[in-house]
Amino acid sequence: MVIKVFxxxxxxxxxxxxxxxxxxxxxxxxxxxxxxxxxAGDEDNRKWMRENVPGEKKPQNGIPLPPQIFNEEQYCGDxxxxxxxxxxxxxxxxxxxxxxxxxxxxxxxxEASSLPNGDVTGEAPSxxxxxxxxxxxxxxxxxxxxxxxxxxxxxxxxxxxxxxxEEGAEDEAEEEEAEEEEAExxxxxxxxxxxxxx
Numbered sequence: 001m002v003i004k005v006f007x008x009x010x011x012x013x014x015x016x017x018x019x020x021x022x023x024x025x026x027x028x029x030x031x032x033x034x035x036x037x038x039x040a041g042d043e044d045n046r047k048w049m050r051e052n053v054p055g056e057k058k059p060q061n062g063i064p065l066p067p068q069i070f071n072e073e074q075y076c077g078d079x080x081x082x083x084x085x086x087x088x089x090x091x092x093x094x095x096x097x098x099x100x101x102x103x104x105x106x107x108x109x110x111e112a113s114s115l116p117n118g119d120v121t122g123e124a125p126s127x128x129x130x131x132x133x134x135x136x137x138x139x140x141x142x143x144x145x146x147x148x149x150x151x152x153x154x155x156x157x158x159x160x161x162x163x164x165x166e167e168g169a170e171d172e173a174e175e176e177e178a179e180e181e182e183a184e185x186x187x188x189x190x191x192x193x194x195x196x197x198x
């Protein structure tokens with residue numbers, strides 16, 4: 001299976017050139033085999049690409065712009081589809097390729113194996129009701145944790161306040177005693193100093 005990327009090598013549009021470079025660069029960087037087909041210099045390539053892009057994927061004017069991506073004869077998508085697949089980490093399924101061995105690639109919903117009850121393996125519950133329940137239980141857990149912390153805080157604050165008050169009282173008492181001693185000692189020599197200066 002060969003990936004075909006239809007490009008216009010002589011495009012005057014900077015946007016088209018950037019999109020083409022991004023697709024080609026990504027494929028090269030990930031060592032994905034592909035064939036670059038120029039629609040600007042080869043009328044057969046242009047005609048084939050235009051005929052094989054599905055009607056619903058064609059723009060209003062009916063002429064699809066490059067880059068357009070195919071896996072052999074099967075249409076994969078345009079740049080926007082490629083970009084979305086790349087962002088969702090489903091590029092291999094987008095290209096119709098098997099992921100390389102050892103890669104951690106998310107399978108597309110179509111490729112993921114389904115269980116008999118219709119659930120898809122490896123996915124979290126997807127119903128709105130189950131999501132809401134999960135969110136509510138998460139909020140309750142946070143509130144419980146906050147409640148426990150709040151309950152602990154006043155006790156520790158009380159202990160700290162009591163300890164600080166006791167320490168403060170001791171310090172104040174010591175300071176007062178020291179001041180009184182200095183005052184008693186200081187009055188006598190202070191008076192003598194004043195008397196000597198006069």
